[in-house]
Amino acid sequence: MTTFTPTTSAEMLEAVRWAAGEGEPIEVVGHGSKRGIGRPVQTEHVIDCSGLAGVTLYEPEELVLSARAGTPVAEIERLLAEKNQEFAFEPMDYGPLLGGEPGRGTIGGLLAANLAGPRRLKAGAARDHILGIQAVSGRGEAFKSGGRVVKNVTGYDLSKVMAGSWGTLAVLTDVTFKVLPRSETETTMALRGLTEEQAIAAMAAAMGSSAEVSAAAHLPETVTGKVLDGALSGRASTLLRLEGFGPSVTYRTEMLKTLFSMLEIDTIDEAASRSLWRQVRDVVPFADGTGKPVWRVSMAPSEGHRMVMALRMQAAVDAYYDWQGGLIWLRMESDSEADTLRALVRRHGGGHATLVRASLAERAAVPVFEPQPAALAALSARLKTEFDPKAILNPGRMVASHGGGVAASHATGG
Amino acid sequence: MTGLAMPKPDAATLSRRAEIVADMKIIVPGEGVVDAVNGMRAFESDGLTAYRQLPLVVVLPETTAQVARILKYCNDRNIRVVPRGSGTSLSGGALPLEDAVLLVMSRFNRILDIDYANRTVTAQPGVTNLGITHAVEQEGFYYAPDPSSQIACSIGGNVAENSGGVHCLKYGLTANNVLGIEMVLMDGQVLRLGGKHLDAEGYDLLGVMTGSEGLLGVVTEVTVRILKRPEAARALLIGFPSSEEAGQCVADIIGAGIIPGGMEMMDGPAIRAAEDFVHAGYPLDVEALLIVELDGPGPEIDHLIGQVEAIAARNGSTACRISTSEEERLVFWAGRKAAFPAVGRISPDYYCMDGTIPRKELPKVLAGMRAMSARYGLGVANVFHAGDGNLHPLILYDANEPGELEKAEAFGSDILRLCVEVGGVLTGEHGVGVEKRDLMGTMFTDDDLDHQMRVKCAFDPNHLLNPGKVFPQLRRCAEMGRMHVHRGQMPFPDIPRF
Numbered sequence: 001m002t003t004f005t006p007t008t009s010a011e012m013l014e015a016v017r018w019a020a021g022e023g024e025p026i027e028v029v030g031h032g033s034k035r036g037i038g039r040p041v042q043t044e045h046v047i048d049c050s051g052l053a054g055v056t057l058y059e060p061e062e063l064v065l066s067a068r069a070g071t072p073v074a075e076i077e078r079l080l081a082e083k084n085q086e087f088a089f090e091p092m093d094y095g096p097l098l099g100g101e102p103g104r105g106t107i108g109g110l111l112a113a114n115l116a117g118p119r120r121l122k123a124g125a126a127r128d129h130i131l132g133i134q135a136v137s138g139r140g141e142a143f144k145s146g147g148r149v150v151k152n153v154t155g156y157d158l159s160k161v162m163a164g165s166w167g168t169l170a171v172l173t174d175v176t177f178k179v180l181p182r183s184e185t186e187t188t189m190a191l192r193g194l195t196e197e198q199a200i201a202a203m204a205a206a207m208g209s210s211a212e213v214s215a216a217a218h219l220p221e222t223v224t225g226k227v228l229d230g231a232l233s234g235r236a237s238t239l240l241r242l243e244g245f246g247p248s249v250t251y252r253t254e255m256l257k258t259l260f261s262m263l264e265i266d267t268i269d270e271a272a273s274r275s276l277w278r279q280v281r282d283v284v285p286f287a288d289g290t291g292k293p294v295w296r297v298s299m300a301p302s303e304g305h306r307m308v309m310a311l312r313m314q315a316a317v318d319a320y321y322d323w324q325g326g327l328i329w330l331r332m333e334s335d336s337e338a339d340t341l342r343a344l345v346r347r348h349g350g351g352h353a354t355l356v357r358a359s360l361a362e363r364a365a366v367p368v369f370e371p372q373p374a375a376l377a378a379l380s381a382r383l384k385t386e387f388d389p390k391a392i393l394n395p396g397r398m399v400a401s402h403g404g405g406v407a408a409s410h411a412t413g414g
Numbered sequence: 415m416t417g418l419a420m421p422k423p424d425a426a427t428l429s430r431r432a433e434i435v436a437d438m439k440i441i442v443p444g445e446g447v448v449d450a451v452n453g454m455r456a457f458e459s460d461g462l463t464a465y466r467q468l469p470l471v472v473v474l475p476e477t478t479a480q481v482a483r484i485l486k487y488c489n490d491r492n493i494r495v496v497p498r499g500s501g502t503s504l505s506g507g508a509l510p511l512e513d514a515v516l517l518v519m520s521r522f523n524r525i526l527d528i529d530y531a532n533r534t535v536t537a538q539p540g541v542t543n544l545g546i547t548h549a550v551e552q553e554g555f556y557y558a559p560d561p562s563s564q565i566a567c568s569i570g571g572n573v574a575e576n577s578g579g580v581h582c583l584k585y586g587l588t589a590n591n592v593l594g595i596e597m598v599l600m601d602g603q604v605l606r607l608g609g610k611h612l613d614a615e616g617y618d619l620l621g622v623m624t625g626s627e628g629l630l631g632v633v634t635e636v637t638v639r640i641l642k643r644p645e646a647a648r649a650l651l652i653g654f655p656s657s658e659e660a661g662q663c664v665a666d667i668i669g670a671g672i673i674p675g676g677m678e679m680m681d682g683p684a685i686r687a688a689e690d691f692v693h694a695g696y697p698l699d700v701e702a703l704l705i706v707e708l709d710g711p712g713p714e715i716d717h718l719i720g721q722v723e724a725i726a727a728r729n730g731s732t733a734c735r736i737s738t739s740e741e742e743r744l745v746f747w748a749g750r751k752a753a754f755p756a757v758g759r760i761s762p763d764y765y766c767m768d769g770t771i772p773r774k775e776l777p778k779v780l781a782g783m784r785a786m787s788a789r790y791g792l793g794v795a796n797v798f799h800a801g802d803g804n805l806h807p808l809i810l811y812d813a814n815e816p817g818e819l820e821k822a823e824a825f826g827s828d829i830l831r832l833c834v835e836v837g838g839v840l841t842g843e844h845g846v847g848v849e850k851r852d853l854m855g856t857m858f859t860d861d862d863l864d865h866q867m868r869v870k871c872a873f874d875p876n877h878l879l880n881p882g883k884v885f886p887q888l889r890r891c892a893e894m895g896r897m898h899v900h901r902g903q904m905p906f907p908d909i910p911r912f
Contacts, residue, residue, distance in 0.1 A: 061665040062772055062803075084671060120612060127618055128590045143865040144858070149770040150583065150802040151842035153576045153625045154850075154857060155884065156866045157589070160621025164614055181671035204531040210554075210645045212710065248714030255711075300610035302531045326532075326611060352615030370615035375603045379872060380616050386868035398616060 020140030028167035030106030038397040069108030069172035088180040090117025096287035108172040114164035118215035127163035135170035138388025169387040183243035188273040193235035215241040226285035293336040299351035301326035423513035448472035460508040469510035486602025499571030505847025539570020558585035576625030578843035583801035596635035630873040644709035653700030653733035660702035663729040675709035677801035684795040691756035694749035761810035769833030770842035804842035
């Protein structure tokens with residue numbers, strides 16, 4: 001067991017080049033805060049990227065920040081906050097859900113997991129804010145893509161290919177992100193007591209209005225008491241967030257009050273609103289200290305609750321909705337019910353389900369990431385082979401056949 | 415046309431032209447095949463008209479199944495294919511090849527689904543960018559990316575080029591507004607990436623398809639996000655004695671936490687050409703003009719407009735007008751939107767460049783351009799997407815003067831090299847195509863380009879789709895370390911290198 005701890009890009013290149021040359025599989029980790037997501041990776045060697053750290057460029061007026069891939073996200077967010085800026089995609093923190101500490105995670109891991117948050121509909125995910133990368137592919141070659149400017153169509157966008165690749169194509173060494181001003185203030189309106197179907201319709205109406213709602217979530221009755229220390233207990237809460245300059249937020253609050261004048265509305269002030277959305281973002285309602293399976297499901301916003309309704313007929317499940325209903329967090333009582341769930345997702349217009357929390361045994365047995373149709377799976381496999389022909393990087397983490405797994409490592413002698 | 419090396423035509427394909435045309439007529443019956451020279455003339459170039467080439471044959475399929483059959487047919491027979499949308503590319507992305515089937519997607523012109531609850535439109539790729547907005551505007555919605563050619567350019571072409579527009583600082587590029595596509599690989603396989611849901615279940619192949627310039631696959635259906643029209647929009651027209659002050663004003667607006675819907679800058683020559691043409695009331699005694707457009711709820715605009723005005727004054731603005739009506743706002747924009755044809759009036763020809771730079775480098779880059787202008791003896795006018803640093807220098811020349819086109823192209827290359835030198839890139843929104851292909855080496859190392867090419871190898875290992883574009887040198891996939899050995903033989907050992 002070797003743990004490589006490169007502190008420079010050159011050392012990173014050297015480590016990966018060695019592994020590529022020897023065909024030795026390696027696990028790529030930053031802080032390890034999302035290590036529990038994906039199929040278990042069993043390798044002799046580990047590359048710990050957390051020593052490759054530091055912000056290398058931050059120009060607030062240019063809305064750009066570059067950092068070494070191992071830089072803590074928390075450190076970057078503090079730096080941005082000093083200039084009243086932020087990552088507009090509101091990257092979530094998996095720590096609480098996975099039983100780890102909050103506030104961990106590196107910027108490289110953030111991109112590799114394509115993190116997002118409640119503002120996903122309005123502002124996108126990490127993929128939408130990454131401007132450029134430098135990395136070392138599984139071939140042991142350093143390469144770069146993109147740059148430091150927002151508008152750039154020079155060559156293929158390999159930065160986006162890195163987003164959500166979970167360290168299986170290349171090891172990131174440097175990343176450059178677009179950053180944006182933080183909103184001056186925010187407020188949240190909670191529509192109370194709606195059924196899921198009513199809530200989905202209300203969120204669609206709000207997001208389709210000119211009130212510029214920046215987040216829309218629905219917490220059913222079983223979940224709503226688990227945020228803000230129980231302040232919203234009792235009846236289901238449909239949450240609509242307004243952000244921006246003070247006079248604008250005030251005006252748009254009135255706009256929504258008019259739109260939903262028939263409903264009971266609680267208004268949540270700025271400080272509580274910020275905590276609330278952090279809890280919604282970080283799946284705090286299901287951060288219960290257990291290992292019960294948790295799914296992250298992405299579907300068309302209008303279809304998610306129908307899938308959940310059908311699922312409830314077949315399995316014990318607790319659910320809540322973000323992204324206007326398009327992001328469904330599901331906590332299963334016992335088994336992950338992967339096949340049942342995925343069949344229902346397909347039946348309700350498609351999308352994908354990722355098993356973000358589960359026991360080691362379950363993650364080895366059940367495809368953690370949504371299996372793809374054959375032609376698409378073959379294309380993804382070809383891309384993997386082009387970037388990592390010997391399958392040395394996080395083998396099998398996303399797809400069993402992309403290297404790794406017990407059988408494969410035996411066959412190749414590890 | 416100047417010395418642009420394209421892949422050597424394949425003699426075997428050229429000699430089988432009659433057979434290929436006949437087979438295309440079987441796959442696409444009716445009017446879908448154009449093989450007469452007169453008919454093909456209409457397709458011999460795209461928006462980069464300096465380059466022209468008749469294709470082998472023009473095929474206009476109507477269904478995904480036909481696209482799949484055409485591509486598989488060509489893949490099996492080692493025939494090249496150049497895809498084309500509306501043909502508005504400014505970088506030669508749809509330039510035909512003598513030995514290639516030109517696959518024209520313009521008959522894919524239907525809107526398939528409008529979904530207000532999920533705020534999506536699904537359209538065939540030949541629908542124009544503006545056509546999507548037209549389909550939903552009666553309900554108060556629109557599609558945000560607005561390239562200047564939006565009346566003509568197709569949504570499929572927008573995906574291929576990752577098109578931008580004047581509003582992309584606030585609303586993003588095509589890549590940020592496309593949710594899903596149906597596409598056909600060169601081997602005829604049909605894939606769906608994304609849909610009405612967000613993000614990919616695996617690798618972000620939709621992300622890499624967007625902006626891949628027709629080299630990875632042919633898009634046959636597109637699902638995009640639509641947005642509610644902002645309640646209101648107002649614009650400020652601000653004049654400055656120099657680009658330095660205008661640039662600092664832009665930085666200070668953003669520094670104050672304000673992200674305008676649009677922020678455009680023009681330099682002296684562009685201001686004067688535009689004013690002469692459309693009489694928008696632009697001040698003529700300034701060297702830099704900013705149009706700052708604020709959009710959103712009325713009270714928000716009222717709140718911010720005074721702040722922007724104050725920031726401009728602090729930076730030494732010598733003229734500042736604020737639109738008081740929708741008509742006036744449109745007049746402010748009229749000059750900017752007519753900047754290209756306006757420059758066309760003061761020069762027999764112009765060559766439009768498209769670099770992006772860190773905004774703070776604008777004064778340095780403008781000064782560099784003035785020096786180059788003197789050295790080459792050619793004028794230059796600048797329009798600039800100031801919010802995101804995307805620069806469009808228009809080089810003035812006369813194609814009838816021997817040597818001037820070559821001079822203009824050399825001038826353009828020098829500008830792009832300068833953009834890269836100050837931390838910018840070769841192209842912000844027009845694409846590499848053939849135009850900037852040979853400059854890729856100024857921005858990328860061989861290893862960088864090889865990793866891009868490896869994506870190509872995963873999608874189109876035989877390099878049959880749109881060859882000669884984007885990459886300065888086609889390297890065989892096998893050569894880069896991946897061997898396609900079948901029965902002891904490497905397939906296609908005769909692919910030319912250039």
